[in-house]
Amino acid sequence: MTIPSMAGLPAPDGFCHEALLYAGLADLLAQTLPFINDGVAAGDPVLVVVNAEKIDALRTGLGGDARAVHFADMDEIGRNPARIIPIWREFVREHGRGGRRLRGIGEPISAQRSPDELIECQLHESLLNVAFANTAPWWLLCTYDTDALGPEVLAEARRSHPFLIEGHEQRSNASYRNVEAIASPFDGQLPEPRARPFELFFESIDGLPSVRRFVSEHAARNGLDALQTADVVLAVHEVATNSIRHGGGKGWLRVWWDGDALVCEVHDRGHFDDPLVGRVSPDGDTDGGRGLWIANQLCDLVQLRTSPSGNVVRIHKKAVERGTRSVGVTD
Numbered sequence: 001m002t003i004p005s006m007a008g009l010p011a012p013d014g015f016c017h018e019a020l021l022y023a024g025l026a027d028l029l030a031q032t033l034p035f036i037n038d039g040v041a042a043g044d045p046v047l048v049v050v051n052a053e054k055i056d057a058l059r060t061g062l063g064g065d066a067r068a069v070h071f072a073d074m075d076e077i078g079r080n081p082a083r084i085i086p087i088w089r090e091f092v093r094e095h096g097r098g099g100r101r102l103r104g105i106g107e108p109i110s111a112q113r114s115p116d117e118l119i120e121c122q123l124h125e126s127l128l129n130v131a132f133a134n135t136a137p138w139w140l141l142c143t144y145d146t147d148a149l150g151p152e153v154l155a156e157a158r159r160s161h162p163f164l165i166e167g168h169e170q171r172s173n174a175s176y177r178n179v180e181a182i183a184s185p186f187d188g189q190l191p192e193p194r195a196r197p198f199e200l201f202f203e204s205i206d207g208l209p210s211v212r213r214f215v216s217e218h219a220a221r222n223g224l225d226a227l228q229t230a231d232v233v234l235a236v237h238e239v240a241t242n243s244i245r246h247g248g249g250k251g252w253l254r255v256w257w258d259g260d261a262l263v264c265e266v267h268d269r270g271h272f273d274d275p276l277v278g279r280v281s282p283d284g285d286t287d288g289g290r291g292l293w294i295a296n297q298l299c300d301l302v303q304l305r306t307s308p309s310g311n312v313v314r315i316h317k318k319a320v321e322r323g324t325r326s327v328g329v330t331d
Contacts, residue, residue: 015132016139019161019173021154024147025057031168032105033061035141039103040068045095049074049087049106050143078108081117081124082296085131085279088140096136104140109157111148116316117301118153125160126182130275133179141165185275186306190314193263195256202240203250211240211253215264218255222262223319231298232317236264238291239313243268247311261300261316269310278302 022028032048036058039046047070048058055073059066070091078084088104096102108121125142132138144157158164158175200214215236219229236253243251247268254265278292292313295302301316 013137015129015135015137016163017128017132017161018139018141018163018165018170019157020141020143020165021146021157021167022143024145025054028054028143028145029057029061031165032058032141032143035103035105036062036069037065040065042101044101044103045091046070046103046105047072047088047091048104049077049084049108051075051107051110054107074107080296080299080301081108081120082279082302084108084124085127085276086281088128089131089280092132092136092138096138099136102136102138104138105143106140107143107145109144109149109153111145116303120301120303122153122156122160123185125157126177127185127275127279129160129162129179130182131279182275184306186272186304188305189307190265190303190305190312193254193256193265194258197254197256197265200253200255201250202253203244205241205244207250208237208240208244212237214253215255218257219262219317222257224262224317225319228317228319232262232264232315235295235298235302235315235317236266238294239266239315242291243270243311246270258316260320261318263314263316265312265314267310267312270306272304272306272311278304 020031022031036046036048046068048055049072050058052073052075055071059071062069072087077087084106088106091104092102108124109118113121128140142157142161144154146154158173159177162173162176164171164173198214198218200210202208202211212233215233216229219232224232240251240253243266247270251266251268254267256263274289277289278296280289280293282290282293292302292304295313295315299315299317303314305312
C-alpha cells in the first residue's frame, strides 16, 4: 500500500505500533505531514515527540494546522528512555476517553544516543507493545532515519514493531517478535564497568545513611553540582530501600565514573516480575515501584537486569545534563 497520503488507510481498532523508515529530513516530512494532516482533518488528537529541529520543520510544513497538534521535545522528555511511556500514557488517558482515536509520532532512537541509551531505547520500543496491548484505538509511528542509523539498529526496529512502512510501502511485519517473546525484558547481563568501582555493602534501614554519604562523596568528587548530587543520592537511597524491603534485606552498592556520568549500581536478591516497573506512576495507596519511578525521574538512565542471583539496578547521572529539568507537552 503506497502512502503519499495516508487518507483512506483503515483506522486501528486498538494500538497500531508502526516503524516508519525514512531517509533524511525531507523524506520524514513527506511521510509524516500527510499522517498528521489526516489526523487533524478527522479530529484525532495528535502528539509528536521528536527533537526540536524536526518540531520546527513540522510546524512550518503544517502551517495553521500546527495549532491543533501537541508537540514535545524528545531530547528533553526522552533523555531517559523510561520516561517516554508515561508521556504516551498521559496522552492516551487525557485524550482517548470514550474510545476516541489518537495519533502519535515518536523518535526515541537517534545517532546521538550512547550505546547504553540505545539498548534502553530498544527495550522501550518493545515495551510499548506491553504498555498499550489493551487500550484506546491509537496509531503510533516510530520514525527511524536510515541515513543516520546502522543496519543492526534498523533490524531491531523491525523486530519491535508489528507494522512497517519502508520505501513508502506499508505492510505487516514478519520480523516482529510478539508480546510473549518479551515477557522477561530484564533478562541478561550488563557489561562490567570500564573503571574500577568503589564498593559498599549495606543491610537494614540503619545502613541507608552510609549509602547516602557514600554516593554524595563520590558525586561531589566527580564534579556533580549540589542539585545533581541531591538527585542521585535520593535515587540510590530509594533503590537501596527497595533492596532492604523487597530484595532480601541487604544489598551491594558499586560506584564509578564513566565518561561524563557518575554510575551507581545496586545488587540485591530480589526479582523484577513487572515489565513496566519504573515506567508506571505508582498510585497513592502503594509504594510498589515508587523507588524506581523516582530514580527514572531524577536520573539520565536507569538500567534494570534480573537473573537467578538477583536484581541489578544501574543508575547514570551526568555532570552536565543535556536538557532542563522542566519537561512537558506543548500545543
